[in-house]
Amino acid sequence: MSSRDEILGAVRANLPKLERPLPQVPMFDAAAPASLLALFKESLQDMGGDFLDASPGEDPLQMIRQRLASTKVVCSATPEVLGNRALSSIRAPRDLADVDIGVVRAAFAVAETGSVCLTQHSLGVNSLGYLPQHLIVLLDPADIVVNLHHAYQRPEFHQGHYAVFHTGPSATADIEGVLIHGAQGVRTLTVVPIVRAANNPTQ
């Protein structure tokens, strides 16, 4: 008998003979706040992330381009920002190791936790979310859901093989509780509110 059949057989033989119905999970959204963006922003900052607030009259895209102008290696998976390292030139995930700033667009965001959802489509190459020193994430404020219950109703979890919530940057406090950003992944994560272009319905 294969190990598979032995294990399943043992499980079947040992199942507790108890009635345990599967409960309905409420959406817990009865009291959603007026502004999902405001809650998202606060949650993100509490988790160590940055939110780029453009002052009235300022173009956030222009602010990003200014920051990138002085950056050595930029790799962008978005049509809005042009990097100097083309994703199409990447042969292996490790080829992104020298990238200073990666730029991606979030599929959506979660207000409750301050998370942005990135997928294999939005990343192009999955390691773009982890190997660069810094990550800039474009987010359409219309793409924010209130909490994780709503988040897991989204199609992204059924479409591709990879979807991930990034909530702030890579962090650790494994030594004496001293919080450090940039444990093994990105050192900073900056979310920039930029409306999704009409001709870019997904990623």
Place this chain on the structure above:
Amino acid sequence: MNGIEKDTQPPLEAERTILHPELAAPPDESPVKNGRRLQHAEGASHPIHPPPEREPQPRGARIRGNHRVDQTEAAERFIASPAHEKMHDERLWDLRGKRDRQMHSIPEWEELRTLASAIKEHTLTHLDQYLEQFEQNARANGVHVHWAKDGEEHNRIVHGVLRDHGAKTLIKSKSMLTEECGFRPYMAAAGIEVIETDLGERIQQLDNEDPSHVVVPAVHKLRGDVAQVFAAHLGTDPMDDDVHHLAEAQRQATRPLILNAQAGMTGCNFAIAETGGITVCTNEGNADLSANVPNLHIASIGIEKVIPRLEHLAVFVRLLSRSALGSPITQYTSHIRGPRAGGEMHMVLVDNGRSARLEQDKFWTSLKCIRCGACMNTCPVYRRSGGLSYGATYSGPIGLIIDPSFNRHKYSALPFSSSLNGSCSNVCPVKINIHEQIAAWRQVMAENHELTLIKKAAMKAAGVLLAHPVLYRAAITSADSALNNLPRFAIYIRLNAWGRHREVPHAPRESFHSWYKRNRSVP
């Protein structure tokens, strides 16, 4: 209160209990944003600092083959190292405090715990069906699914996959299951280089120690201990114990190993039957590096990790990091359903005693555990003895009820390392009745003649007294007066493990029984 809006106020000073005020430190190395000191992930909510003088790190329980592990002996050595003991106590109590503040910010918290418990109990009572559904969907996604009856078979399967790919180096994220399986020693013997990528776990690997906590594996170490480990293995300055320098040294040393690894391995926090995918939670992003940089990804999955659908995942993700660290979510919550284009993904579903535990009336619900560590953070025994004192894969309250199912004799003394105060059950996000199971394990040990001689003698004497009310009352009266009058050396003798490091409470002048007899009015 608004159901979604979080508690926008920073925690009140009054809410924070500092156990050891001498550890309070001026604003420290943690980042500040918008004038607020950040405290997400495992970050401490207030600066705490051990005394500057270095103290040798107390080591864990002495393991001698199948001999009974003496947790009390190792705990004594931990307590005899006050700098370590106080920091450990303070750090974990702080995580417990952070957890409470998260709990209070979510009105539906208790409802979430009830849901989480019910979902787990439903899944465990239908585990065969959900495992088959999970396997079928994972295979449809292009994943190679393996089944392992025990740790040895798990290791053999993983080694086989690595050999097929000619892989000699493996980067991995933290997994308690692989600790259970004795994975690293097995791979070392097979000539495979395994590199842990979580900072705490890497520290433990380099120091040749087991993780002492399921979530913060090196929490028992002080910065000076880490500086010594890194000096020996990474060539850093042994006197430089700046935490930022230490973390950066590990980042720099590990990065080339990540980039050049031939295979990657992760654990699994939740396996979703509906999608055939796994969810892995980390703060460092190291599971994503392990899964996404090498072309080969292997995931080790305990069979109890399966849950039915994504809608159920929401409940667990909301509870996990809040219970573990008092942080709303881990920095990374990753959902992996299948291989990348051009890559290969394997999953190993591991039983290792789980199907047998399912049969145990009193203990099967321990399989609900999501490995958050909340029970450890709150446990007064754990906080003051350190995780390595348990000499087993799992420590703290959850360890007391899981470890004996792996080896009843070796871990027979562990269920006695508890005051049965019940705090563990109160913080458990999936409502495991941990303290009741600890008591039930004591009974099992007594029935299986696994009590130590001292406990046996004490139980026998207690048994006689409890069976004879007159004797009992006489004994209580004389014991109370004895407690108040006996010299210290007679109370704090070595036979009384509980008297060794704490004060015995003052005994009342009069027992309730005699007070009642004196005061009751005749009806």
